[in-house]
Amino acid sequence: MALLLDNQFKDLPPDKAIDTKLFLEAVSHIPSFFDCLGSNVFSVIKSDINGNITKIRAVHMKDPAKYVTLQDIVEAEREAHAAEWPKVGATLALMWLKRGLRFIQILLQSLADGERDENNPNLIRVNITRAYEQALKRYHGWIVQKIFHVALHAAPYKSNFLKALSKGEEVKEEDCLANVRQFLVNYTATVDAIYEMYTNLKAELDYTV
Amino acid sequence: MALLLDNQFKDLPPDKAIDTKLFLEAVSHIPSFFDCLGSNVFSVIKSDINGNITKIRAVHMKDPAKYVTLQDIVEAEREAHAAEWPKVGATLALMWLKRGLRFIQILLQSLADGERDENNPNLIRVNITRAYEQALKRYHGWIVQKIFHVALHAAPYKSNFLKALSKGEEVKEEDCLANVRQFLVNYTATVDAIYEMYTNLKAELDYTV
Ligand SMILES: CCCCCCCCCCCCC/C=C/[C@@H](O)[C@H](CO[C@@H]1O[C@H](CO)[C@H](O)[C@H](OS(=O)(=O)O)[C@H]1O)NC(=O)CCCCCCCCCCC
Ligand SMILES: CCCCCCCCCCCCC/C=C/[C@@H](O)[C@H](CO[C@@H]1O[C@H](CO)[C@H](O)[C@H](OS(=O)(=O)O)[C@H]1O)NC(=O)CCCCCCCCCCC
Numbered sequence: 001m002a003l004l005l006d007n008q009f010k011d012l013p014p015d016k017a018i019d020t021k022l023f024l025e026a027v028s029h030i031p032s033f034f035d036c037l038g039s040n041v042f043s044v045i046k047s048d049i050n051g052n053i054t055k056i057r058a059v060h061m062k063d064p065a066k067y068v069t070l071q072d073i074v075e076a077e078r079e080a081h082a083a084e085w086p087k088v089g090a091t092l093a094l095m096w097l098k099r100g101l102r103f104i105q106i107l108l109q110s111l112a113d114g115e116r117d118e119n120n121p122n123l124i125r126v127n128i129t130r131a132y133e134q135a136l137k138r139y140h141g142w143i144v145q146k147i148f149h150v151a152l153h154a155a156p157y158k159s160n161f162l163k164a165l166s167k168g169e170e171v172k173e174e175d176c177l178a179n180v181r182q183f184l185v186n187y188t189a190t191v192d193a194i195y196e197m198y199t200n201l202k203a204e205l206d207y208t209v
Numbered sequence: 210m211a212l213l214l215d216n217q218f219k220d221l222p223p224d225k226a227i228d229t230k231l232f233l234e235a236v237s238h239i240p241s242f243f244d245c246l247g248s249n250v251f252s253v254i255k256s257d258i259n260g261n262i263t264k265i266r267a268v269h270m271k272d273p274a275k276y277v278t279l280q281d282i283v284e285a286e287r288e289a290h291a292a293e294w295p296k297v298g299a300t301l302a303l304m305w306l307k308r309g310l311r312f313i314q315i316l317l318q319s320l321a322d323g324e325r326d327e328n329n330p331n332l333i334r335v336n337i338t339r340a341y342e343q344a345l346k347r348y349h350g351w352i353v354q355k356i357f358h359v360a361l362h363a364a365p366y367k368s369n370f371l372k373a374l375s376k377g378e379e380v381k382e383e384d385c386l387a388n389v390r391q392f393l394v395n396y397t398a399t400v401d402a403i404y405e406m407y408t409n410l411k412a413e414l415d416y417t418v
Contacts, residue, residue, distance in 0.1 A: 147360065
């Protein structure tokens with residue numbers, strides 16, 4: 001679990017404002033999560049998420065003092081690009097990034113909760129499918145949904161997935177899942193806070209790709 | 210056809226050496242070809258090809274005087290990375306790029322030759338499938354092959370595809386195809402020359418993704 005646990009998300013302050021710099025540092029370790037899935041089919045998703053992060057980082061770097069929190073960025077873009085906003089810039093990148101983050105959250109939570117296919121206890125398709133249905137499916141047209149179902153066959157066995165999360169070290173399933181639960185505390189709070197911000201700022205869109 | 214025809218590939222010299230700078234300039238217009246397919250499903254392919262071009266350009270820029278031809282690059286990498294070569298650097302990027310270029314070549318050739326599904330004359334699935342089978346299928350495992358078959362449903366109608374190739378101008382099918390044939394002359398010669406070079410240098414690999 002080194003990969004994830006070494007890079008814990010930070011505690012949120014009481015007002016749930018997310019510090020841009022700390023957030024970018026924490027999510028920079030997320031793309032390699034998709035390497036844990038063990039098939040180069042997922043490198044496509046890795047680059048999509050990488051693209052989101054790069055876009056947010058580029059905006060932040062233009063004026064770190066102005067864009068201290070993620071909300072500062074989204075609000076500044078609402079001012080600057082009234083016509084296209086929110087389908088623009090870092091607002092759009094974070095809109096999609098949060099869905100990828102939610103996907104990962106629900107997948108890990110489902111594993112931590114012991115949800116499993118009793119007939120195939122070493123498969124994680126049921127967990128991936130739950131994460132997909134809750135985080136992404138409604139934003140995908142039927143072709144991408146069908147591609148998801150095909151790609152599901154490239155998912156790793158649970159044992160290999162947990163081993164990869166633990167950086168290749170053999171760990172007991174229970175130890176690994178305890179680490180996952182630990183990781184999920186701040187991670188889930190952060191993802192929830194981004195969703196809440198998008199709702200509050202009416203920055204959410206529901207077009208499909 | 211402006212998009213393609215405005216950016217003709219150059220005549221090859223008698224020794225078929227491909228000038229790196231001219232090649233990079235010509236292929237830089239290729240990624241937008243995938244926008245002609247009209248669905249964001251294909252943006253994934255666009256970025257893969259974009260990545261290949263970026264990688265070759267980065268090597269060229271390090272020492273333009275040393276890397277005058279594409280063969281100069283491949284040979285220099287064979288020297289520098291004996292152990293991993295040819296699965297490395299611009300050699301690997303060009304190995305995949307040429308397959309994407311071949312895919313486009315065969316698709317356009319098949320259209321220019323009038324190959325069609327008599328029952329669905331306004332679909333180009335038969336042309337895309339031919340291109341896929343000749344250029345890419347053998348390098349794809351069954352999951353990516355199955356994803357290809359799903360993605361095929363996102364292919365545009367022939368009329369829309371030809372219109373997009375003509376930059377949105379209404380042109381007669383025959384005029385557009387005449388332009389395609391014109392484009393294919395130097396384009397095909399260039400792609401053939403790259404394939405020949407990979408054979409001669411034993412730089413070709415046949416692993417699947
Ligand atoms: C040769 C044959 C091949 C044929 C072609 C096949 C092509 C297959 C393509 C399948 C789709 C791959 C997934 C990528 C989907 C992406 O399209 C979406 C939207 O992507 C967003 O789009 C925006 C514009 O609308 C901006 O460009 C965003 O970019 S911006 O930064 O510029 O603003 C960008 O992220 N992202 C998503 O849906 C996010 C996906 C997140 C992670 C999902 C985890 C799923 C895990 C599944 C496990 C089983
Ligand atoms: C949320 C749900 C989503 C679930 C996830 C879905 C994911 C779907 C992924 C499908 C595959 C998309 C196509 C990309 C395939 C690529 O994997 C391959 C190899 O790509 C190469 O790999 C190398 C390492 O082996 C290097 O990294 C190369 O990079 S390097 O530059 O670093 O050296 C790289 O190009 N390229 C290819 O096969 C090339 C494809 C060329 C164009 C094909 C045209 C087809 C048109 C089809 C029309 C119908």
